[in-house]
Amino acid sequence: MLQMSVNSGPNAAPDASLARTLAQLPEGEAGVLDHLELPDDIARRLMELGFLPGHIIVPARSAPGGEPRVYRVDGSEVALRRETASRLILRPSNGTANSKPAGKGSQL
Amino acid sequence: MSDCHDCAGCAVAEAPPGLQKSARTHVVAIIGPPNSGKSTLFNRLTGLRQKVANFPGVTVEQRVGKAKMHKGATPYHHDVVLVDLPGVYSLNPRSEDEQVTRDVLAGAMPGIPKPDALLLILDCTNLGRHLVLAAPILSLKLPTLVILNMADDLASRGGHVDTAELANELGSPVALISASKGQGVEKVFQFMEGTSAGTTSLSPPRVELPVLQDIPRCRQWAHDVGSGAAYQAPAPPIWTRRLDSVFLHPIAGPLIFLIVVAGVFQTIFSGAKPLMDGLQALFLKSGHGIEHILPPSIFRSLLVDGILSGVGAVIVFLPQILLLFLFIGILEDSGYLARAALIADRTMAKFGLQGKSFIPLISAYACAVPAIMATRTIENKRDRLATILIAPLMTCSARLPVYLLIIGAFIADRPLLGRFFGMQAGALLGLYVLGFVAAIATARLLKSSILKSERVPFVLEMPPYRWPTLRSLGLRLVDRSKVFLRRAGTVILLVIVVLWVLENLPVKNGQPPEIADSFAGMIGHAVEPVIKPLGFNWKIGIGLVSSIAARETIVGTLGTIYGKEGTEDSLGLRKALQSDLTPGGAIALLIFFAFAMQCMSTVAVVRRETGGWKWPAIQFAYMTFLAYFCALIANEVVRSGVFTLTAHR
Numbered sequence: 001m002l003q004m005s006v007n008s009g010p011n012a013a014p015d016a017s018l019a020r021t022l023a024q025l026p027e028g029e030a031g032v033l034d035h036l037e038l039p040d041d042i043a044r045r046l047m048e049l050g051f052l053p054g055h056i057i058v059p060a061r062s063a064p065g066g067e068p069r070v071y072r073v074d075g076s077e078v079a080l081r082r083e084t085a086s087r088l089i090l091r092p093s094n095g096t097a098n099s100k101p102a103g104k105g106s107q108l
Numbered sequence: 109m110s111d112c113h114d115c116a117g118c119a120v121a122e123a124p125p126g127l128q129k130s131a132r133t134h135v136v137a138i139i140g141p142p143n144s145g146k147s148t149l150f151n152r153l154t155g156l157r158q159k160v161a162n163f164p165g166v167t168v169e170q171r172v173g174k175a176k177m178h179k180g181a182t183p184y185h186h187d188v189v190l191v192d193l194p195g196v197y198s199l200n201p202r203s204e205d206e207q208v209t210r211d212v213l214a215g216a217m218p219g220i221p222k223p224d225a226l227l228l229i230l231d232c233t234n235l236g237r238h239l240v241l242a243a244p245i246l247s248l249k250l251p252t253l254v255i256l257n258m259a260d261d262l263a264s265r266g267g268h269v270d271t272a273e274l275a276n277e278l279g280s281p282v283a284l285i286s287a288s289k290g291q292g293v294e295k296v297f298q299f300m301e302g303t304s305a306g307t308t309s310l311s312p313p314r315v316e317l318p319v320l321q322d323i324p325r326c327r328q329w330a331h332d333v334g335s336g337a338a339y340q341a342p343a344p345p346i347w348t349r350r351l352d353s354v355f356l357h358p359i360a361g362p363l364i365f366l367i368v369v370a371g372v373f374q375t376i377f378s379g380a381k382p383l384m385d386g387l388q389a390l391f392l393k394s395g396h397g398i399e400h401i402l403p404p405s406i407f408r409s410l411l412v413d414g415i416l417s418g419v420g421a422v423i424v425f426l427p428q429i430l431l432l433f434l435f436i437g438i439l440e441d442s443g444y445l446a447r448a449a450l451i452a453d454r455t456m457a458k459f460g461l462q463g464k465s466f467i468p469l470i471s472a473y474a475c476a477v478p479a480i481m482a483t484r485t486i487e488n489k490r491d492r493l494a495t496i497l498i499a500p501l502m503t504c505s506a507r508l509p510v511y512l513l514i515i516g517a518f519i520a521d522r523p524l525l526g527r528f529f530g531m532q533a534g535a536l537l538g539l540y541v542l543g544f545v546a547a548i549a550t551a552r553l554l555k556s557s558i559l560k561s562e563r564v565p566f567v568l569e570m571p572p573y574r575w576p577t578l579r580s581l582g583l584r585l586v587d588r589s590k591v592f593l594r595r596a597g598t599v600i601l602l603v604i605v606v607l608w609v610l611e612n613l614p615v616k617n618g619q620p621p622e623i624a625d626s627f628a629g630m631i632g633h634a635v636e637p638v639i640k641p642l643g644f645n646w647k648i649g650i651g652l653v654s655s656i657a658a659r660e661t662i663v664g665t666l667g668t669i670y671g672k673e674g675t676e677d678s679l680g681l682r683k684a685l686q687s688d689l690t691p692g693g694a695i696a697l698l699i700f701f702a703f704a705m706q707c708m709s710t711v712a713v714v715r716r717e718t719g720g721w722k723w724p725a726i727q728f729a730y731m732t733f734l735a736y737f738c739a740l741i742a743n744e745v746v747r748s749g750v751f752t753l754t755a756h757r
Contacts, residue, residue: 038565047323047327049197052324068454074237076237079566
């Protein structure tokens with residue numbers, strides 16, 4: 001979890017262009033999932049819960065201590081541990097974190 | 109979570125899982141994703157006419173019930189049998205749940221006829237994601253009613269869907285209902301009337317079904333179908349977010365969590381006390397009543413001293429268990445249980461477990477049987493198995509009478525920490541801690557060896573908060589009572605009667621024998637060499653043998669053996685024990701009870717939940733070894749005089 005230290009603190013600049021994985025995305029900011037660096041069967045399990053490439057994910061509250069964290073995705077809320085969230089890679093964003101990219105099926 | 113809950117019904121005794129399909133039986137399966145309200149609908153349609161078992165050979169729960177059809181609504185008086193399938197997001201057979209669902213739908217599950225019709229239940233506040241399941245279900249080409257549940261939520265949060273247009277697209281009837289409020293449920297009955305009468309005709313979906321293995325395309329398909337039916341997703345649940353900002357607050361959250369856990373404990377112990385005392389008094393009274401009515405005889409002795417006191421000693425725990433389940437029911441139905449699991453996850457992870465193991469382990473303080481059934485909310489099979497295996501080490505309420513008896517007799521009632529916390533309370537607390545430490549140490553051991561975790565990550569869906577309904581809570585409690593009373597009326601009753609017979613045979617000169625000469629005494633003498641190193645004599649041996657069925661039995665047994673009243677408050681029994689058991693033996697007995705798996709109901713429920721004898725056998729051997737070994741050490745240490753115990757003789 002070394003990569004965690006970069007941009008996860010409360011004082012970190014809310015610069016979404018640095019946020020490479022879901023675990024690095026600050027609470028309340030939207031990110032767009034690019035791909036899942038997880039074994040196929042686990043990736044499919046998460047995709048069934050809405051963690052699909054192109055979908056918008058917003059980190060919400062976490063348990064005390066920072067994990068697991070609740071993520072708003074595809075109309076529901078799902079909690080993941082940091083080890084899982086750090087395997088979900090986000091699309092690079094050009095600084096406007098809340099802009100909605102042309103993701104398919106993400107607004108239903 | 110609410111879909112895999114254990115307690116809408118849980119039979120320890122094996123209910124016949126199979127259904128006999130006759131010409132008059134019409135089988136309807138209910139299928140839906142987790143948290144779609146599947147169980148609520150099943151309860152709504154069947155009421156109390158349901159049976160819970162496992163699907164043959166697997167640990168997946170099977171609930172079957174008869175639909176409450178209107179009289180004369182179905183021709184030829186068809187019985188409509190409902191099968192509740194596990195909550196799944198897809199039919200890709202990766203988990204046991206999905207495999208079972210596939211097998212039942214294909215008619216490949218032994219004992220379950222292929223369903224004649226399907227009820228597909230979806231949460232319409234999240235239709236986009238839930239509609240994905242419609243693709244594989246509709247491709248089965250069975251008569252299907254698509255049920256959009258949570259209609260009340262959809263409306264109150266400003267969502268909308270055109271059911272007529274959705275039905276048009278899918279080629280299946282669509283019903284917008286609220287299973288918890290009962291709105292629109294008549295449409296479900298009408299559908300089943302139609303399919304059982306054979307008047308429902310199949311029409312193919314107007315929309316083309318997607319390639320099932322491609323999840324992104326299935327999701328896109330669901331989106332398009334939803335858009336076609338003018339689906340307007342509801343606004344986010346405002347109240348859920350407000351409540352989460354309190355319950356998941358960095359400071360208030362853990363505090364509330366601790367208060368809730370303390371509340372569960374307080375309820376288990378003191379809240380149930382008046383009810384338990386009342387029940388105890390009732391049993392005593394009826395015993396005296398019978399003694400007044402019947403003349404002294406062997407039969408009266410069996411009835412009063414054997415059955416009534418023995419079974420009564422167990423039934424006394426019913427209020428505790430029901431209160432615990434009421435508590436768990438409220439926590440689960442309201443949605444707080446998921447938040448509790450979230451908060452507990454980090455701590456539980458240190459022991460190799462996860463957040464969802466927390467509530468079952470807390471429940472195990474009341475009784476391991478419901479706790480083990482409550483592990484059904486843990487999807488990760490290894491985490492679930494580890495939780496099942498350590499649950500009986502938590503200090504259940506059946507150990508309490510034994511602890512109270514021995515501590516009362518052997519630990520001096522001196523102040524330990526101030527006036528309000530004495531040595532006796534300290535000893536009791538110590539035993540609770542001992543059980544907990546043994547449980548988490550065992551968990552670590554298991555998770556770092558034979559149950560080393562699969563690569564399945566921790567994933568927890570957070571359902572919106574909802575008001576629990578009295579109906580669902582009531583159903584759980586009725587069901588729990590049935591299960592518990594069945595256990596008291598079968599296993600425990602049998603042991604009590606057998607023990608009574610063994611204590612009263614062989615008859616000499618028409619008189620029951622002295623206890624030492626009875627068959628029970630012979631058994632006690634036979635096991636004495638094995639238990640002697642622990643500081644136990646043959647009388648304790650009889651108690652131990654009888655307590656293999658259920659721990660609390662030993663109190664009654666020792667009471668009978670010492671010819672005194674068999675209650676833990678009885679001074680007579682304490683005195684008898686003080687003169688008959690060394691301090692080392694007494695401490696060893698406490699330790700033995702803390703670790704040993706003396707509970708046939710637990711063995712039975714572990715066998716049922718793990719689908720075989722392997723795990724209960726391993727568990728029984730491990731716990732017995734641990735108990736024997738630690739009791740041996742305890743006896744030696746106390747005997748050597750490292751600690752001095754002052755008995756108040």
